[in-house]
Amino acid sequence: MASAEHDFQHFVRWLHEPLVGASPDARRMGNLVLRNFDAVIATTRNRSQRAIRIVELARAQFAQVNDGLPELDAIAVGAGWGWRSLTELTLGPFRGFRHPETFDLNKRLILFYGPNGSGKTSLCESLEYGLLGAVDEGAQKRIDAGQYLRNIHENRFVAPQLRGVDLAGQLMVITADADAYRFCFIEKNRIDSFSRIAAKPAGQKTELIAALFGMDHYNEFVGQFNEALTEQLNLAPLRGQELELRQNAIANDVGAVAGEALAGAEFHRVEEAYAQAYTDGMTYRQLQEAVGWFGVPGRLQELELTLNQPQPSLYGVRSQDLVTAYQEAEEAHNEVEALSQQLGRQHDDVAYQELFTAIQGLQAVSPDRCPACETPLHGNPRVQVDPYHKAAQGLEQMRELTLLQQGYQAALGRRRAASDVLSACLAHFTQRVGARIDSENAVCRYLAAPGVVADTAWWRLGFAEVGGAPSIAQQAVNWAAQLEQTDATTQQNLAQRAMHVAERDRLNEARIALAEHAARRQQAQLAIEGARQRIAEFEVQNAELIEAAAAESELIAAEQRIQQAYNEFLALLRRHRSELPGTLMAGLNAQALQLYNEFNVRDAEQDKLAELHLPVTGEGRIELCFRGAPARRVDALQVLSEGHVRCLGLAILLAKASSIQAPTLIFDDAINAIDHEHRQGIREALFESERFANTQIIVTCHSNEFIKDIQNHVPQNQWLAYALMHHHGDYHPRVIRNLPPQAxxxxxxxxxxxxxxxxxxxxxxxxxxxxxxxxxxxxxxxxxxxxxxxxxxxxxxxxxxxxxxxxxxxxxxxxxxxxxxxxxxxxxxxxxxxxxxxxxxxxxxxxxxxxxxxxxxxxxxxxxxxxxxxxxxxxxxxxx
Known part of the structure; x- marks a missing residue:
């Protein structure tokens, strides 16, 4: 059969297919194993031999291995059928054949029979070498091909020559093609292994199913890969851990230096946020310029200069207040004079009023006598008129005079109050303008000495006009109006000054905040510089360890890359192996079922198969339904006997060969793997049915009876028989040709x-x-x-x-x-x-x-x- 290396080449080809999705390193690992296949297959998973070898190879070659599809052997190309049948085989020296032997294969059936050890296996291996390009048995035993294939007596081997007839009927030399011809071979050992599949654990059943198709060596090769390379790779950073322990002492410094950019960005963010909060749209730089941060006077210095100028004062004089004071004083005086004139006209009534008032005042002293003559008011003698009654009547009659007097007194109070108000207003005016008696300005002199005399109309002196000029009082009023205009202007200036003060105060607060920001930033920078200095000192003190840890880190990175590549490679390799049953058995259900029933022609009708379901994954089971219970699907390996399992294995192999239209079938002692009970059905299905009527069949067998039965049931013109017998001392098999037929x-x-x-x-x-x-x-x-x-x-x-x-x-x-x-x-x-x-x-x-x-x-x-x-x-x- 095809060697494990050949099957692995198929895996490598599959690994490079885009749909598989393998990473470049996984493909590189596959190429590495293929490049060193002989070294890898020589190891097993026992004591991690294979893992150790792969790690050695990967360390030396992995980085240099290309991840592209490598150049594969010609036998992995799979060119397909190029011939119709085999016509001649020449072998020797080769394995058990010491001298060259040529066999005529120009028949549909070529029958080789003889005892064990007579050369039948060597003959089949020569066919295997001629068709597949290698002999798998040697690879399985881990024997070099040149050593395994040589004849030990000649100490050499010559590659067998295999000839055939092409599709046009012309003679040709057969070129090995393992892909195309591997299913031409049906071996006893594979059927034997398949018959024992039921006794194997579930994990090994996949391997034996593939072994049925001659891929057991490949499965064994895949199974010998260790689960991981962890123990063989240097993945523990010992120097790195030592360095880390030392670095813990400066971890904060390293973090500070590492976070310098982030810290600077945070400072910048806070500063810009402050400037934005200060004035929308302002940048921190603009705010610094505003407070004069860069030695150039800014807005703050400008405001300070402005506010340091003398503050203008207000006169606080209103012309209307002065006019109103004059008017109220004049009105009060006019009222006093009017009431005085009225009282003058009623002078006599005033005298009586005083008298009557005086009498009423004495009533309390002498309530029962006349206050003048002390005459009793009651009894005899008594006064003619009661003086107190008369006084009361008199005062009642003089009420209007009383009211006039009272109004006069009130008017005097109002004049006095208006006089005081005017005097105070002039005094305030005087105080605000700083008027003095010795002033050259007449208004100032007037204001300083307005001639205030109590209970007089003293202000009238200021009403006098001289030479048509306004009175001094009017001049004072006009001057007050001018000062009022000056105060309005001053008020505007003071309002603007208040705004400047508020702006200055905010800028001063910002200046303080900026200083705090700068101090924090400087403090952070000093801390980072200190940390950087300590790190530099640490690096100087630990330079050797740092260098060793860096080299170790690169080595670990390379080791981890190997580990990851191996893990993916192994998963894909196992996936490829798991998919083999489905790949190999695709579309064989119906034909394998028919062959199985033909092999078991003597079985009861209900024990023949109604359905057969071959697995499509590595975990699948071979399931079947008997004709006696067509609706019930059962596990074939649980219900079939060993003989029936062998028949099933042979049926699957023949179905595979038939499905690919193999022109030749080679049975390497395979018939002897089947019990006598089923050989008749197998013989009829192979040699007497129409299914293989156009297929060349080469049989090696040590059962003379089976050969005899074939010859009796197949026309003589369709078969050719050879007998291989033990040598007679020359260590070369005796080949008996032109045998008498047994038909x-x-x-x-x-x-x-x-x-x-x-x-x-x-x-x-x-x-x-x-x-x-x-x-x-x-x-x-x-x-x-x-x-x-x-x-x-x-x-x-x-x-x-x-x-x-x-x-x-x-x-x-x-x-x-x-x-x-x-x-x-x-x-x-x-x-x-x-x-x-x-x-x-x-x-x-x-x-x-x-x-x-x-x-x-x-x-x-x-x-x-x-x-x-x-x-x-x-x-x-x-x-x-």
Whole structure:
């Protein structure tokens, strides 16, 4: 079979397919293993041998290995069928063949038989080498090909030469192609392994299914990979850990230096946020410029200069207030004068009023006597008029005068108050303008000494006009109006100054905040510089360790890369192996089922298969349904016997070969892997059915009986037989060609041709026994297999004549059974049984197989007729 290396090349090709999705390093690992395949396959997973070897190879070569598809061997190309059949094989020195031997393969069936150790395996290995380009057995035993294939007596080997006929019928030299021809081989060992699949754990069943197709070496190769390379790789950063322990002492410094950019960015963010909060749209730089941060006077210095100028004062004088004070004083004085004139006109009434008021005042002192004469007010003598009553009446009569007097007094109070207000207003005016008596300005002199006299209209002196000029009072009012205008202007200036003060105060607060920001930034920078200095000192002190840790880190990175590549590579390798059953068994269900049923033709109808389901994944099971319970699917490996499992394995192999239209099948002692019970069905399916009628079949077998049966059931022009026998001391197998056939009718014909009629009849009787069994099986396939046979005693086997008679009677009585071979069989059997005039046939058949003394010679014509009769029966196709 194809070697594990060849199958691995297929994996490498698959690994490079885009749909697989393998990483470049996984492909690189596959290429590395392929490049060093011999070194890798020489190891096993025992004691991590393979892991150790792969790590050694990867460390030396992994980085240099290309991740592209490598150039693969020619046998991995898979060119397909280029020939129709094999015609000649020349081998030797090669394995057990010491000298060159040439074998003619110009027949549909090539039969090699001989005892064990006679060279059959070497012959098959020469075919394997010629078709596949390698011999897998040597690779499995880990023996160099040149060493394994050499003949030990010649100490060399010559590559076997294999010739064939191409599709155009021209002779050609066969070129090895393992992909195209690997399924041409069917080996005993593979069927044996498959028969033991039921006893294997589930994890090994996938391997044995692939082993059925000759890929067991590849599966073993895949199975020998260790799970991981962890223990073999240097993944522990010892120097790095030591450095890390030391670096913990300066971890904060390293973090500070590492975070310098982030810290600077955070400072910048805070500063810009502050500037934005100060004035929307302002940058921190602009704010710094505003407070004069860069030595150039900014807005703050400008405001300071402005606010340091003397603050203008307010006069606080209002012309309207002065005018109003003049008016109120004048109005109060006018009222006093008006009331005084009214009181002057009522001067006498005033005297009486005073008198009456005085009398009422004495009433409390002398309530019962006259206050003037002390005359009693009551009794005798008494006054004529009560003075107190008269005073009350008089005062009542003089109420208006009283009210006038009261109004006058009130007017005097108002004049006094208005005078005080005007005096105070002039005094305030004087104080605000700083007027003095000695001032050159007449208004100032007036304001400084306005001539205030209590209870007089002193202000009227300022009303006098001189020479048509405004009075001094009016000049004072006008000056107050001017000062009021000046105050308005001053008020505006003061309001603007307040805004400047507020702006200055905010800028001063910002200046302080900026100083705090700068201090924090400077402090952080000093801390980073200190950390950087400590780091530099640390690096100087630990330079050797840092260098070692860096080198170690690069090494670990390379080791981790190898580990990751190996893990992915191994997963894909196992996936590829897991998908093999589905790849190999795709589309074989129906054909394998038919072959299995043909192999088990003697089984009861209900024990034959109704369905067969081959696995499509590595974890799948072979499942089947019997015709007796077609709806029930069961695990084939649990219900089938070992013999049936072998038949199933052979059926799968033949179905695979048939599905790819293999032109040649090579059975390496495979028939001996099947028990005798099933060999008949296998023989009929292989050599007598139409399925493989156009397929060349090469058989090696140590069962002479099986070879004999083939020759008896296949026309002589279709087969060629060789016998391989043990050497006679020259260490070279004896090859016997032109063997006498074991086919009974061929032997009978040869005996007739040489005049040995007794031998011809003996072989004819054996041929008849074979033909009756063949006819009976044919009747069974045609649902006519129930026969009535006479037996001599209980437990006895039916005699040949009785069996022939029963078959003949069955055919005669089957009125509804129509077949092209029916009547020829009836006629032939009638002649054999001696019906009518044909009485010598059966007598001759019996005499030919029994020894009799002084027996007459046989009639040559009768013997010829017997042989011809049997040859005509054998020529019938007997198809269902």
């Amino acid at each position: 009974y009718l061929v032997l009978a014909r040869a005996a007739v041709d040489r005049g040995d009629y007794r031998a011809a009849l003996q072989f004819s009787r054996q041929a008849l026994e074979m033909l009756t069994l063949k006819i009976w099986k044919w009747l069974c396939k045609c649902n006519q297999g129930v026969l009535t046979v006479q037996l001599a005693k209980d437990g006895d086997q039916p005699s040949l004549s009785n069996l022939c008679g029963s078959i003949c009677a069955k055919l005669r009585g089957a009125n509804t059974f129509e077949h092209v071979d029916k009547q020829p069989l009836i006629d032939a059997l009638a002649r054999i049984l001696g019906i009518g005039e044909q009485t010598l046939v059966w007598r001759y058949l019996n005499k030919g197989t029994h020894e009799e003394a002084d027996r007459d010679d046989f009639d040559a014509g009768v013997v010829e007729g017997v042989v011809q009769l049997l040859e005509s029966m054998s020529a019938l196709r007997l198809r269902s």
